[in-house]
Amino acid sequence: MKIGFIGLGNMGAPMAANLAKAGHEVAGFDLAAPCPEGVRKAASAPEAAAGAAVVITMLPNGAILRAVADQVIPAMAAGAVLCDCSTVDVESARAVAEHAAAAGLAALDAPVSGGVGGATAGTLTFMVGGPETAFATVEPLFAIMGQKAVHCGAAGAGQAAKICNNMILGVTMIATCEAFALADKLGLDRAKMFDVVSTSSGYSWTMNAYCPAPGVGPKSPADNDYKPGFAAELMLKDLRLSQQAAEAVDADTPMGAEAAALYARFVEEEDGRGMDFSAMLPRFEKRSRG
Numbered sequence: 001m002k003i004g005f006i007g008l009g010n011m012g013a014p015m016a017a018n019l020a021k022a023g024h025e026v027a028g029f030d031l032a033a034p035c036p037e038g039v040r041k042a043a044s045a046p047e048a049a050a051g052a053a054v055v056i057t058m059l060p061n062g063a064i065l066r067a068v069a070d071q072v073i074p075a076m077a078a079g080a081v082l083c084d085c086s087t088v089d090v091e092s093a094r095a096v097a098e099h100a101a102a103a104g105l106a107a108l109d110a111p112v113s114g115g116v117g118g119a120t121a122g123t124l125t126f127m128v129g130g131p132e133t134a135f136a137t138v139e140p141l142f143a144i145m146g147q148k149a150v151h152c153g154a155a156g157a158g159q160a161a162k163i164c165n166n167m168i169l170g171v172t173m174i175a176t177c178e179a180f181a182l183a184d185k186l187g188l189d190r191a192k193m194f195d196v197v198s199t200s201s202g203y204s205w206t207m208n209a210y211c212p213a214p215g216v217g218p219k220s221p222a223d224n225d226y227k228p229g230f231a232a233e234l235m236l237k238d239l240r241l242s243q244q245a246a247e248a249v250d251a252d253t254p255m256g257a258e259a260a261a262l263y264a265r266f267v268e269e270e271d272g273r274g275m276d277f278s279a280m281l282p283r284f285e286k287r288s289r290g
């Protein structure tokens, strides 16, 4: 299949490389990042998109996605699918889908879970919004770049699933970290805490699979000086998207709002920038109640 791939950063480069490795003809474009091995460098986003059956974007945010979509939609072949894998706001995803539909093209919002490790290993999870037929077209590519693709519904449903999942993730990470910091002050051994909680009703992905305490549970960024992993600023981005969405539809999300405020403080006023999002634990360790 001929594929255009726009946005070859930390996530996009390994995803595009995996498609090329699987035998697809991939033309890539990025404003700054180099093309990975096997991917032909296009001179512009429209050039990467021209003649492709599927155009994939992996970009920083909704504003950039809208701008790139404005450039590439007029260049796309009839019947082609525009598949955005970035994490963006639901409104931008729906606006791009409408723009594509007006040009006679189909668009999917297909954000991912799994991080750079999953992108490199080809084990991402895709959550996808948009027409069933477009999903069927791109499904073989999802199978190369990932291990699971869920068709969640109409345009925007993929982004909705992503930000709801990550709102739970942010809230749960904070809860797990503050509980570890409390356990420390109560004199409870961290390994015992893990042993109990990981098999009790407080268990979660953040405790069981991504434990924020170094030396406890499976290997995680905590065991690597909290180098990301999943950076605190990306968690903040996703929590802000959840709050933007909650405001747009008048949903009450007090825990999500609190988590967004705490990660904002951590990243923008404290020392969280560049740290994994589980570095909330050393943050709580240093603090007292007042």
Ligand code: NAD
Binding pocket: 006, 007, 008, 009, 010, 011, 012, 029, 030, 031, 032, 033, 045, 058, 059, 060, 061, 064, 068, 085, 086, 087, 088, 112, 113, 114, 115, 116, 229, 230, 231, 234, 237
């Ligand atoms: P990144 O910053 O490494 O990559 C984005 C790339 O887009 C950059 O190389 C940049 O040069 C390029 N770009 C920006 N504007 C462009 C334009 N107009 N035309 C062409 N290229 C342009 O970011 P990333 O970590 O690869 O993340 C990409 C998306 O995936 C984000 O939306 C992020 O939220 C999401 N995501 C990231 C992770 C992660 O762990 N890194 C996990 C899941 C989802």
